[in-house]
Amino acid sequence: MKYSYFVVAALILSITACTTSKPTPPPPTQSEPTILTIGGKKITTDEFFQSFTKNQFSDDTTKPTGISEYLQLYTNLKLKVLGAQSAGLDTAASFREEMASYRQQLAQPYLMDKALVDNLVAEAYERMKQEVRIAHIMLPVSPDALPADTLSVFRAISELRGRIIQKEIDFESAAKQYSKDPISSPKGGDLESYFPVFKTIYPFETAAFTLPVGQVSNPVRSRAGYHLIKVLERRPARGKVQVAHILVSVSSSATEAGKAAAKAKAEKAAALLQQEAWEIVCRDYSDDATTKNEGGVLREFGPSEMVPEFENMAFSLKNVGDISAPFQSNYGWHIVKLLSKKPIESFAEAAPQIRQKVTTDSRSEVIQQALIKKLRASYKIVEAEPIREAALAKFDSSILNGQWKFIEPLSATLDKKELFRIDNESFLVNQFLEYVRDFQRPAAPNSSPLVVGQRYYRTYLEKRLIEVEEKNLDKKYPEFKALVTEMNDGLLFSQTMEANVWQPSLSDTLGQRKLWEQNKQKYQYPERALATILVSDSDSLLKRAQESLKSAPYQLRRKGTDLIFDSKSTILTEKHREALVDVAMTLMNNENYVVEVSSFAGAEEADSVSAARLKNAIKALSGDGVSLTRIIEKDNGKYKPVATDTRNRRISFQYFSSSKKDLEKALNAQKTGVISITDGAFAKGTNAYLNAGRWEAGMQQVNVNGKKVVINIEKIEPARIKTFNEARGAVINDFQKQLETNWLNQLRQKFGVQVNEEELRKLSK
Numbered sequence: 001m002k003y004s005y006f007v008v009a010a011l012i013l014s015i016t017a018c019t020t021s022k023p024t025p026p027p028p029t030q031s032e033p034t035i036l037t038i039g040g041k042k043i044t045t046d047e048f049f050q051s052f053t054k055n056q057f058s059d060d061t062t063k064p065t066g067i068s069e070y071l072q073l074y075t076n077l078k079l080k081v082l083g084a085q086s087a088g089l090d091t092a093a094s095f096r097e098e099m100a101s102y103r104q105q106l107a108q109p110y111l112m113d114k115a116l117v118d119n120l121v122a123e124a125y126e127r128m129k130q131e132v133r134i135a136h137i138m139l140p141v142s143p144d145a146l147p148a149d150t151l152s153v154f155r156a157i158s159e160l161r162g163r164i165i166q167k168e169i170d171f172e173s174a175a176k177q178y179s180k181d182p183i184s185s186p187k188g189g190d191l192e193s194y195f196p197v198f199k200t201i202y203p204f205e206t207a208a209f210t211l212p213v214g215q216v217s218n219p220v221r222s223r224a225g226y227h228l229i230k231v232l233e234r235r236p237a238r239g240k241v242q243v244a245h246i247l248v249s250v251s252s253s254a255t256e257a258g259k260a261a262a263k264a265k266a267e268k269a270a271a272l273l274q275q276e277a278w279e280i281v282c283r284d285y286s287d288d289a290t291t292k293n294e295g296g297v298l299r300e301f302g303p304s305e306m307v308p309e310f311e312n313m314a315f316s317l318k319n320v321g322d323i324s325a326p327f328q329s330n331y332g333w334h335i336v337k338l339l340s341k342k343p344i345e346s347f348a349e350a351a352p353q354i355r356q357k358v359t360t361d362s363r364s365e366v367i368q369q370a371l372i373k374k375l376r377a378s379y380k381i382v383e384a385e386p387i388r389e390a391a392l393a394k395f396d397s398s399i400l401n402g403q404w405k406f407i408e409p410l411s412a413t414l415d416k417k418e419l420f421r422i423d424n425e426s427f428l429v430n431q432f433l434e435y436v437r438d439f440q441r442p443a444a445p446n447s448s449p450l451v452v453g454q455r456y457y458r459t460y461l462e463k464r465l466i467e468v469e470e471k472n473l474d475k476k477y478p479e480f481k482a483l484v485t486e487m488n489d490g491l492l493f494s495q496t497m498e499a500n501v502w503q504p505s506l507s508d509t510l511g512q513r514k515l516w517e518q519n520k521q522k523y524q525y526p527e528r529a530l531a532t533i534l535v536s537d538s539d540s541l542l543k544r545a546q547e548s549l550k551s552a553p554y555q556l557r558r559k560g561t562d563l564i565f566d567s568k569s570t571i572l573t574e575k576h577r578e579a580l581v582d583v584a585m586t587l588m589n590n591e592n593y594v595v596e597v598s599s600f601a602g603a604e605e606a607d608s609v610s611a612a613r614l615k616n617a618i619k620a621l622s623g624d625g626v627s628l629t630r631i632i633e634k635d636n637g638k639y640k641p642v643a644t645d646t647r648n649r650r651i652s653f654q655y656f657s658s659s660k661k662d663l664e665k666a667l668n669a670q671k672t673g674v675i676s677i678t679d680g681a682f683a684k685g686t687n688a689y690l691n692a693g694r695w696e697a698g699m700q701q702v703n704v705n706g707k708k709v710v711i712n713i714e715k716i717e718p719a720r721i722k723t724f725n726e727a728r729g730a731v732i733n734d735f736q737k738q739l740e741t742n743w744l745n746q747l748r749q750k751f752g753v754q755v756n757e758e759e760l761r762k763l764s765k
Helices: 006-013 045-055 065-084 092-110 116-129 147-167 170-178 202-210 256-272 278-285 308-316 345-356 363-378 387-391 395-403 428-441 449-476 478-507 510-516 539-549 574-589 605-622 660-671 690-694 725-749 757-764
Strands: 036-037 041-044 130-140 190-195 225-237 238-249 327-328 332-342 379-385 417-423 425-428 528-536 556-557 595-598 629-636 649-659 674-681 697-702 707-717 753-754
Touching: 006 753, 036 045, 036 757, 041 045, 041 065, 045 065, 045 757, 065 478, 065 725, 065 753, 065 757, 092 449, 116 345, 116 363, 130 147, 130 170, 130 202, 147 170, 170 225, 170 379, 190 225, 190 649, 202 363, 202 556, 238 256, 238 278, 238 308, 256 332, 278 725, 308 327, 308 605, 327 387, 332 707, 363 449, 379 449, 387 417, 387 428, 387 449, 395 425, 395 449, 417 428, 417 449, 425 428, 428 449, 449 674, 478 510, 478 725, 510 539, 510 725, 528 539, 528 690, 539 556, 539 660, 539 674, 539 707, 556 660, 574 595, 595 605, 605 629, 660 674, 674 697, 690 707
Parallel strands: 595 629
Antiparallel strands: 036 041, 036 753, 130 190, 130 225, 238 332, 327 332, 379 417, 417 425, 528 674, 528 707, 556 649, 595 649, 697 707
8 A cells, every 4th residue: 555755744653743943952961861662672862852852743733742642652653663574564575665766755855956946946937927929040950969060050050140140131031041940930930929937948948038029049959959049029927817618610621611600600609698698508509528518617727828819819808707709710719708817926826836847847957967066076986988988889870769789798898897986886887788778769860879879878877876876865964864764664654554453443344343332332323403404695595495305306407418310310429429428427426416318309200209319318328327217218209399490309418416415506506695505413502503493393494693594303313322334433443443552562562662761751851
């Protein structure tokens, strides 16, 4: 079983570690006094006191745990960890693997320059305040090209920049003539979009955000080649927006008639929005199957995340609830409704997310290279240059497509020879070549095998350098060592508790029932009222609620997408099946729902057509996993025709629910007032509304704090002992305590516990 760091930390001693002002520790002594001995292992007073100062506060941080109480908790933890170790849990492959993963996570902050990361975060936040529109010129060169080839391209783009600066050629003409970016070159290098921070590689971004408008950058390197960047415009950041949309899709192969029909459909939807609710029009007209039944709601987005037409229209809406006119993009016709608009967050709000991005996007290379520079200065690195050059000579053109083969045995001049040494740790040629064999990937076009090999060597050395540093963190940073020890103990604690307490307490139903039988009087319900409570400021809403509650299930406002059929057709199309899957998913996601499936026939159709449509729809829903007990069938035939004859040839879906909370939502959605519906078994004195009424069965109405309250007490249930199933949660909790107590007693007998009372008294003063 896997446990996250936070879960494990919460489990340790069952208390929350808090950052507090530390009490003054006892004065150090030369003899390292011992406060506790468990199983022959001595725990110093200082070690215990450090743990106490970190963890002395319970969940209620106003009540610190006393020394004696904490010693008991600490002793129990150490006993359990010792028990886990004696059972070999710490030697299991799964434990070692999980612990290695946690150690790696804990090591990350120690492998970064905090000041550098903080500066990058602050810089990124400043860049979040604006967006830039840029043009660029790109001359390609492989990241693994020979130095001479790289230099040649660098000189060419530098010369081109000089010509632009000297106004021998303007940027737009230079981009059209020389840039090898096939998309932007015909447009004079214009990327035709405003870029926010984090949308491109860091060097490219830095040039874009630091250049004045109209100026041309020095050459900027990327994996694609060298770039010249020109800032065309700069504007304040737009922030983020959330909209709902109606999409009328238009295929790229649509005929003119098809395009006209799509436009007409969008215009009709826009006209209907003047009188119909957005959700209804969206459901009936939108082609976005993933959102149409959810009001067309899209996720929140920022600049450059949507096509320009959609983005610009969304951000142009000013007030929440504003609805656009139909507009076109390459996806079709859209209508959007503004749901929310947010400016950029404050630094305090944005910093955690920025920090995550800074350490994972292309800036992470800057952070890593700063670490490598620091480690190269900290460790003695000795490279065997002749051996390295001989090893690199092993790479041929097959490495360019990631197909290089490591052929063994190596010659005597290379086999098991030291490639480099980091302090006292040696790394061999064989290890490097195995690394390349296992991690090689196809290189960029026009790469050099030699340069690719040099890159692999550099990467391999840097990885080994970081590994050496990770191994030494315990020696360099005592607080890191303490964290790892705490994590190790916490993980062992959780695993041994799972094996000895938690899992047995859940699976041993005989033990649970025995405990319940022996302690029945402990598990009792007091006298309770089985009641439904309606609270509202609207008499009419209370009346509607009372009427609705008389018959369950309760009709909801929610409906499914109608299935419209061709005349006399009963066959389910692909679009019909998609709508039926939506119905099935709705039922799966709402366990209290049932659906009324109603079938209709047009005037020219036989009643049997309606019945056949209904049969096919029910069969499809059943095939999608919907139980027939959750379907209400209704064959209307030609009954209740509507004005539009095509809509008579349909199947419709109306949802009902057995949940009173769903009824509450449906009533509140009518926006004629607010009502709350609560039902359950209430002990006397636990509900303010019941307290205001009579403690007797029947219907009554009271006023509480200006609100009208209708109370229906079905019956007053006398106090009684809970059944085993009703008490099981509490029984399991008590059973766990019993198992844990018995287990701890066994551990104490096995390992023995000795407390130095004199040291304990010193700490208690």
